[in-house]
Amino acid sequence: MPKSDDAVMATLLERLRTSGIDVDDSPRRRSEYSYDASNYRVRPAAVAFPRNVDDVRTVMRACxxxxxxxxARGGGTSMAGNAIGEGLVIDTSRWMTAVGTLDAGHRAVWVDAGVVLGELRAHVERATQGELTFAPDPSSQTRATIGGSIGNDACGNHSVAYGRMTHHVQELELVTADGAYLRAGREFLRAVDETDAHSVGRAEEILLELRSLVQANLAPIRVELQTIPRQVSGYHLGHLLPEHGFDVAGALAGSEGTCAVVVRAKVGLVRKPKTTALLCLGYEDTIESARDVMTILGAKPSAAEGLDAAIVDIMRHRRGAASVDSLPQGNAFLMVEFSGDTITEASDDCERLLEKLRADGRVIDHSIVTEPLERAKLWRVREDGAGLSSRRIDGVQTWPGWEDSAVAPERLADYLAELLPLVRQYGYSAFMYGHFGAGCVHMRLDYDLRSESGRRKFEDFTREAAKLVVAHGGSLSGEHGDGRARSELLDVMYSAEVVALFKQFKRVWDPAGVLNPGIIVDPEPFAASLALEDVARPGPSHGEQAALLAAAVVPSAEDRTLLPTVSPFVGNTHACIGVGRCRATAGGFMCPSYRATKDEKDSTRGRARVLQELTRVQGSGRDGWSTPEVREALDLCLSCKACSADCPTGVDIAEAKSQLVDEYYRGRIRPFTHYSIGWLPRWLPLLTKVAPIANVGTRIRPFRFMGELLGVSARRRLPDFARSRRIRRSIREAGLTDGAQVLLFIDSFTRAFRPEVVPAAARVLRDAGRSVGCTPDACCGLTWISTGQREGARRRLSRLITRLDDGTDRDIVVLEPSCAATIRDEGPKLVGGTAAARVAARVRSFSVAVDEAINRGWKPKTVPPQAAVLQTHCHEHAVFGSGAQKRVLEAWGVPTIVESSSCCGVAGNFGFEAEHFDVSMKVAEHSIIPALGGGGREALVLTDGFSCAMQVSQVDAQRESQHLAIALDPESTCGA
Structure with a gap:
């Protein structure tokens, strides 16, 4: 806001706080909410977190x-810039998340605006035993909220069957700019509380003006609005026509928070299909695939989605060849789904359509997929498109901007035949996917939004693209809304008469123009407020620099100028584009601290945005860690590294945090835990020699209290140190030999706390047909990395790599998954060079090594347990994936497997630190505690990670967990 408004804002915030409203104007919070998933950045003055409707009314009256x-803002996943703004941002997603009583008879339910779509769907399906579901399913459904999805009029993959949010909204409860609390529906707008004179009067006034506005403009509304299935641009005034039942709620869908704040919605439900079959079609190119859309629609599918080979190539590069191996041959693909009462019925529909398409001669290959896991895998290719395509294989970032145009399905091929040459004419590369059955095209383009010339080119292209889609009778937006990206272009699409009508509609609801100004009406220029304007291109990280130097590669002149001026975490954090998957509460490991607090500051996205703001203000200054907003944002990062794998753009906040801490503390005195936990491998040889004394000391209350004062939680159950004699006996028992086929890496944690794992692992590997040797005694430096002592970690990793690079390609099996992940991932980044790459390629976690042995034909000899609870270490998930242990258990014959869905909550030193103990246990409530309960008391609990084992013992001191090696040991009695 302008400086002259500072006093106004201060008075407003004081008034809100006095009223008990949770409002935050800290620099950190403002940074988090300066962005959504679009190209834009607008810094708000403050953020409010209302807990109920009364809070929203208080906020709106004061504003x-x-x-x-x-x-108003929900999940903040808008790709058009409609969830950011100056002044006050109202986030309904944190507290307004109640779901009302489900009315199965009328197939409807009332929900708060902050309810996440995916959570609503899961709730409905549980409550109706899978009979009903909530239909809209945009790719952001795991974090997009009801309020935001109504604001954008979102759709999803199944819109050809179920339409847009408009078709599922029956009634809305909303708060107007002046605080009136109203309910809107078909043929009515009234006060929720009839004793509230202000709301009653406002409802009557608005209703009268709306009827007058529509009656005076019947012709332009009928001619220009609601002409194609995905006409989302502008206001949906066609719903107010007499023939459409004067549906006020429908008219407000797609209004992007510019007319009122939606606080609750009554949404319709649909029958959930009993089963589905997926027909995947391969084509020579995208235009050819679009020419088959009308034939496909004639078969009445439940979904008809398109994607190009560029998306598939990125998926293959990021997720591996197995992620796309069910796709047919082709350079473009259509995914057509049919629902049915039986899988045979759905498959027959696929076959009948395929026969028609073969006659047209455009399909070059196909596959019909009926197995649920394979279907889910294929849908993941389509649903991950937006995030994965944000970065080309060569690292160049891509951006939205012209990502949401739509035409009538019958005109899609002709539109693409002109759009794609236009993209090439401007020198862009496109990554395209979309709801082809509805004529909606999503694409990301590699704009240069940093330079003035690049922004001019972006502006010229966008204006030409707008004229093109309008020439084909289309809409600027088919799902994401106009926002800052397209509102300025509405006069290209609509007549001056309709644009003026939009302004009148806005004024009826918001005469003072305080709600989301600059959107739809009186628009901001679409090339203004671009987040990357004059932001330097990210330079290489420390690891990339090290790799270049080790490989004797000379950086380009441009790179050389960037090396001394750009902080190493810049490229990492600027990879965040706001997709917001880190805000999902289920699926994947990311982000455990957000799941515990539900606070944006504890999401990967929130942290990345704060760091992006830091680089704007501070460049590469080493005092970044001392900045209060940075420390607050990163304080609850567990360094679990799940974001490096689960984030579609690969943001690695653990690495950024390590680098920031390293920069700040270089040459300074560090916290005690950096020397105790951070240097633990250095102390372990001494502690194991005096294990009996050390173990007694960890249980004496005065010593625990002293540890608490120094930062080590007195509430955390500490492990017993193994005696040196026991360690030596375990290694002898392992029978390790020289010249073996497999090398066993005995890490510091296994050696000091679980030495019995060593002989068990050796016996399993030998039983699988491999002779087993031992690697040299060395440390991977993990604890130095997690505490931001990167030079110490680099030295240890360098020594380790030198010792392990023995000229062979023998597998190196690491018993502690976090150590395996460190050698595999951090070695090439911190040390660099061909030796680090060679060693990294040889490293296996134990579960991966056993999984590979099973694939070669080996079977475990021990009797499997009846049930198992599986906690995959988060570092193993991030670097090796989380499927190996489950595949091993399935091959072993374990009938019931309960998986923990996220980090256990310890994640190295985090859970041992006094200040983080409570959050650590809160994280456990999300994942490992429910898993332990679901598995039953007799279930085998598998924790290959030492930190995971410590959390299990903390949760239930009577519950013993085991390393996979112990469970599979041929000499074990497990399961018997």
Missing amino acids: SASGVPTT
């Missing part, structure tokens, strides 16, 4: 009286 602009 209206002060003239402060207000932007």
Whole structure:
């Protein structure tokens, strides 16, 4: 806001706080909410977190009286810039998350605006035993909220069967700019509370003006609005026509928070299909695939989605060849789904359509997929498109901007035949996917939004693309809304008469213009407020620099100028594009701290945005860690590294945090835990020699209290140190030999706390047909990395790599998954060079090694347990994937497998630190505690990670967990 408005804002915030409203104007919070998933950055003055409707009314009355602009926000996943704004941002997603009583008879339910779509779907399906579901399913459904999805009029993969949010909204409860609390529906707009004179009067006033507005403009509304299935641009005034039942709620869908703040919605439900079959079609190119859309629609599918080979190539590069191996041959693909009461019925529909398409001669290959896991895998290719395509294989980033155009399905091929040459004419490369059955095209382009010339080119292209889609009778937006990306272009699409009508509609609801200003009406220029304007291109990280130097590669002149000026975490954090998958509460390991707190600051996205703001202000200054907003944002990062794998753009906040801490503390005194836990492998040889004394010491209350004062939690159950004699006996028992086929890496944690794992692992590997040797005694430096002592870690990793690079290609099996991940992932980045790459390629976690042995034909000899609870270490998940242990258990014959869905909550030193103990246990409530309960008391609990084993013992001191090697040991009695 302008400086002259500072006093106004201060008065407003004081008023809100006095009223008990949770409002935050800290620099960190403002940074987190300066972005959504679009190209834009607008820094708000403050963020409010209302807990109920009364809070929203209080906020709106205060803002209206002060003239402060207000932007309502849900999951913050808007790709058009409609969830950011100056003034006050209202986030309904944190507290307004109640789901009302489900009315199965009328197939409807009332929900708060902050309810996440995927969570609503899961709730409905549980409550109706799978009979009903909530239909809209955009790719952001795991974090997009009801309020935001109504604001954008979102759709999803199944829109050809179920339409847009408009078709599922029956009634809305909303708060107007001046605080009136109204309910809107078909043929009515009234006060929720009839004793509230202000709301009653406002409802009557608005209703009268709406009827007058529509009656005076019947012709332009009928001619220009609702002409194609995905006409989302502008206001949906066609719903107010008499023939459409004067549906006020429908008219507000797609209004992007510019007319009122949606606080609750009554949404319709649909019958959940009993089963589905997926027909995947391969084509020579995307235009050819679009020419088959009308034939496909004639077969009445439940979904008809398109994607190009560029998306598939990125998926293959990022997720591996197995992620796309069910796709047919081709350079473009259509995914057509049919629902049915039986899988035979759905498959027959696929076959009948295929016969028609063969006659047209455009399909070059196909596959019909009926197995649920294979279907899910294929849908993941389509659903991950937006995030994965944000970065080309060569690392160049791509951006939205012209990502949401739509035409009538019958005109899709002709539109693409002109759009794609236009893209090439401007020198862009496109990554395209979309709801082809509805004529909606999503694409990301490699714009240069940093330079002035690049922005001019972006602006010229966008204006030409807008004229092109309108020439084909299409819409600027088919799902994401106009926002800052397209509102300025509405006069290209609509007549001056309709644009003026939009302004009248906005004024009826919001006469003072305080709600989301600059969107749809009186628009901001679409090339203004671009987040990358004059932001330097990210330079290489420390690891990339090290790799270049080790490989004797001379950086380019441009890179050389960037090396001394760009902080190493810049490229990492600027990879965040706001997709927001880190805000999902289920699926994947990311982000455990957000799941514990539900606070944006504890999401990967929130942290990345704070660091992006830091680089704007501070460049490469080494005091970044001392900045209060940075420390607050990163404080609850567990360094679990799940974001490096689960984030579609690969943001690695653990690495960024390590680098920041390293920069700040270089040459300074560090916290005690950096020397105790951070240097633990250095102390372990001494502690194991005096194990009996050390173990007694960890249980004496005064010593525990002293540890608490120094930062090590007195509430954390500490492990017993193994005696040196026991360690030596275990290694002898392992029978390790020289010249073996497999090398066993005995890490510091296994050696000091679980030495019995060593002989068990050796026996399993020998039983699988491999002779087993031992690697040289060395440390991978993991604890140095997690505490931001990167030079110490680099030295240890360098020594380790030198010792392991023995000229062979023998597998190196690492018993502690976090150590395996460190050698595999951090070695090439911190040390660099061909030796680090060779060693990294040889490293296996134990579960991966056993999985590979099973694939070669080996079977475990021990009797499997009846049930198992599986906690995959988060570092193993991030670097090796989380499927190996489960595949091993399935091959072993374990009938019931319960998986923990996220980090256990310890993640190295985090869970041992006094200040983080409570959050550590809160994280455990999300994942490992429910898994332990679901598996039953007799279930085998598998924790290959030492930190995971410690959390299990903390949760239940009577519950023993085991390393996979112990469970599979041929001499074990497990399961018997």
